[in-house]
Amino acid sequence: MRENLLIEAKGLKKTYGQKKVVDGVNLDIREGEVLAIIGPNGAGKSTTLDLVLGLCRPDAGAVAYWTSEPSRHIGLQLQSTPFFPGFTAIENLRMFAAFYGRRPKDAELFGHLSRCGLADSARLDALRLSGGQQKRLAIAMALVHDPKLLFLDEPTAALDPRARREIRELIRSLADSGASIVFTSHDMEEVHKLAGRLALISQGRVRASGTPDELLARYGADNLEELYIQLT
Template sequence: MSFEVARGELLAVIGPNGAGKTTLLTMLAGIRMPDSGSVQQQGPNSHKRIGWVPQQTAVYSKLTVAQNLRLFARLEKVDDLEATVQRMLEQTALEERADDELGSLSGGNRQRVNIAVGLLADPPVLLLDEPSGALDPRQRQRLWSFITSLTDRGTSVVFATHDISEAERHAHRVLVLADGDLLFDGPPAELHATSGAAVDGDMEQAFVAFLAAQGH
């Protein structure tokens, strides 16, 4: 498969279970090597690593928010540790929770910390695997407001999700995967039109109809 992600773009990767969504993200992150092909970054920040936020939180519940950020900032070898931690606290609106243990936070705030860890090195591209899967509707709304603010500042965000309506609401573009193949690359509205589903049908119906038409 071949695709590009523009600066400040919010790209959703959708597909049935086993389609290869997480595999694709781990290859983009450099965690898993592809059998063939390559991942290339272009632009003034192309030397920076791609940020990666897995589905399972990688932070420590017994440490405070600030302690978690300091720990991972050291691992990232950032130039100015304290300034970076402060920037992340401000960017994630967690300044008032800096001294709270992570285990005491809501699911939405824990996910914000998880994303903040992925942003410590100021990556030009951020990869999110099922970022809102364990959140309630209000927490999801706050999280997506935060993610949208990242793209507004120029960060490219690629996220994998099972929530088709979430992809429709937030993504500028969607990739549809099935059995490791890229079946569609375009705006959500175009996927709906391509599917042949009823105009007044929802995105999930369009997605299922599209997969059926493709033999999946």
């Protein structure tokens, strides 16, 4: 692997039944970058990420990691996080820390919650938090073991404008602190604002990869939405 790479995937393929869901994907994730994975529903994005994260095995191809224990150094925020019923925000955070063999003190847990704008919600039932607060809690849970690489799956989906802005500001803050971030989104304005680089996946293949400005110039598009429509 090249020195600045965290993950390098080559020739990934995955077939379910007769359908080629992932068909020869090459993808690299670099240290210190914000990478957006975009593409239509059913294009193979989720399966590609499952392969990259080691959640399923490829039929062909390989994934190389910068560490021998990638799962201990990767944080993952899912679209729907399974909070523990009846547990407060800080209790959920403590439980997730335990999954990684950590026993942080309350001060450290409050630090994670504060970083995600949830200091005043620490003692509230997690399932009674607003949609935006639950997204921020999910990100806090993904950060609780201090991962080197963070995956965010549509972190602003189905949120109101204020909550979307808060999540975007949080992502910028994490990036400014040196975190390596991969996120998926259908919001092209969001992608242009947050991503240093993007990879567009369609029909199981990476159709384009580069910085937003590079791709706009390469394909003669005025904006990412136009580029998206052009390539998909």
